[in-house]
Amino acid sequence: MYRLKTDQGKIFKQLVYWTARIIPVSVVTGSLVALFLWLLEWATETRWAHLWIIFLLPVAGVGIYLLYRFFGKDAEAGNNLIMDEIHEPGGGVPIQMTPLVLVSTVVTHLFGGSAGREGTAVQMGGSIAALFSKWYQLAKEERSVLLLCGMAAGFGAVFGTPVTGAIFAMEVLFIGRIKYNALIPCLISSLLAHVVCSAYGIHHTLYSITTRIPAAIVKKGGWELSFDFVLLTKVIVAGIFFGLAGMAFAWLAHTLKKLWKLLIKWDWLIPVAGAVVILSVSYLLGTFDYLGLSVTNPDQQNSIVSAFSYGGVTHWSWLWKLVLTAVTLSAGFKGGEVTPLFFIGAALGNTIAALTGAPADLFAGLGFIAVFAAATNTPVACMIMGVELFGGENILYFAIACFTAYYFSGHSGVYKAQRIDVPKTTIKP
Template sequence: MFTFKKITSPYFIFRHLLKWTLWIVPLAVVIGSVIALFLWLLDWATKFRFLHPWILFLLPFSGVLIYFLYKLSGKNASAGNNLIIDEIHEPGGGVPLRMAPLVLLTTIITHLFGGSAGREGTAVQIGGSFAGLLAKKAKFNEEDISVILTAGIAAGFGAVFGTPLTGAVFAMEVLAIGQVKYNALLPCLMASIIADVTCAAWGIHHTQYRIANLPEAHKIPFFKVDILLIIKVIIAGIAFGLASRLFATLTEQVKHLGFKLIKTAWLVPVAGGILIIALTYLLGTRDYLGIGIVSDHPNGVSLVAAFHAGGATNWSWFWKILFTAVTLGTGFKGGEVTPLFFIGATLGNIIAVLFGVPVDLLAGLGFIAVFAGATNTPLACTLMGVELFGGGNLLYYAIACFTAYYFSGKSGIYSSQRKAVFKAGVEA
């Protein structure tokens, strides 16, 4: 028997799509444009630091500036990504517009003076900030607020990395461990694609990474994969998961100890800046400063270099963990994801040499798997592997990301993530 609901359901579907298209398109264009500005400024800051290495000595003072910028005008914006995740779960106080310019400015300051940080956190906060403004002006209900904020995350993430499909899935997967809610599926996909296209239209180009096809020596007749290689990838995945756990734990411990040992809050970033300077001169290299995608000298350790033999030292991954934990744990601003890429790629580089596996393959797997473990988003990171490196090694992407996810512990870098499903072997 046909009901009125059945007859009119296509109409409601069309109205739903039209509604979100009309809201998402202008929002994504704005977010993509601001992300383009952010990436241009970030590139400028990195090049300026390369040309003027003395600027590192001003890092402690820049930390004080960041502290007072947030102290005077930041208010709840200092909660960053966690504030947006909380608002998606329980809409209430809103995401302030001031979050966008504050995090953009302070992230550029962090990179300009040599702090080790990334860009994902900034992009997500820019997306969430503009989405929050739209939700407020349009007077959305709680359900629509959750959807538009999730789409804002997708737009920021997709544009900053040039991975629109990953951005859409990441925005939905990052909200709760072990659960992906599809109520925002189409808005997220639209937002991520449009923001990425907009960012590219401004002339912004993303770094290209490549994993070569596996040589025939790694193929077994009648099998699509190499069983021995799978075993090696699983072992590497365990190492990637433990590295992501170490990163999350150390960052949290630095933050806790810093404010416990130093009673004057604005002195915490001063101490962090001094420690970064000391570590830099102790190690005799500047490779662990800044975003780390490229080095300021030909033989330096960097994210790009990690895809080639000899592109990392045995402890490059650990030093990047330490530099980034000190930077973010003492109050400097920026994201965690690009440092996680660096950590995973350099760790994969070393493991590849030990296991006799192609360096570019293990570097690529570490790139996405450490990120998967730290953010509890194995599905999004598997898709990121396809978008960045091609789909030829999809099975290995999934094995590395899923294994890292299980061995990364019960939490991650986002304290506001809900725990919908607990990992096997992890207590509630």
């Protein structure tokens, strides 16, 4: 009993210790994310209003290249640098990362690159946490925990999903496990950053899945079948495609990065070439819907939101977003992969729904979380994100889609610093 008593005391002290250290990190991160989201909205609306601005995308690319060239070569590694620092605390995460990634992401979106926003939020959270851990003079292992909290804070605030933020930070480091090394600290940072970010008046896009799965009760005698196996099959097939799409994205982004270096001698020309490809593809397609975040679009078409209704996207929207995002990010523009992955998934889900006669909103929602689960190898966080964004009624389908997609994305992922703990090819204890 004495041992138990000391355990409780130790745990309590540790939680107080961490809470005190986390509060400033979360408040600063939440505030920065609010500023970032506000700037992002401004950039998106400015681009819509002055579409000619996209012709400056090549120049913007060179600008971002120069920024990173002169002010922060280390910071270029982005999310991977933070993850590496958590795995093995070493050189640290430079604080320049925050202004650099903030400015260059806003520039990317203003001039029409196809990118996300979670990378920026996670990098700001991570580099703020690194700064504070220097001030606190934390030991190596404690620095890792604070970095983890910074990631959770950035993620939770940028999407308005605090529980997902906490689980994501702990799940993304390794393929095949969640380790509860900072369960409560991550949840506190993620929640606090979200509350702070919302306090500035930032609102997150609301999605809704109104389809209720009919109980499909077939009653015969005392027997009843309260489960729709046809729908289940469709969800599993969709899950496989979501996994393959996640894998295809990770593969294309990595391959293009190598290809640019191989084909183009001068590094500063890479973003110019990327920008030219982005603009050319957009002109060939006759639409600029795939530029920027694509959460919504002025024409109410080909956006994440429109993917929740039949006909809201074309059958190939997912592919174009996939290609344009891989080009954008591999050429050196900033912002992260997650929101484009949401788009790719939602659009692919919409297409699969249209082809198989399934509910569009449900399948868009499944794709939204499952392609993300596949590309980042975080199936549990994504299932929980489904609950936080779309409600809990369909958690079973969220689980099936995310877990299936996770298996079928193979072992590559968008984060190279992710390590393998339990390979997917061996289902073993």
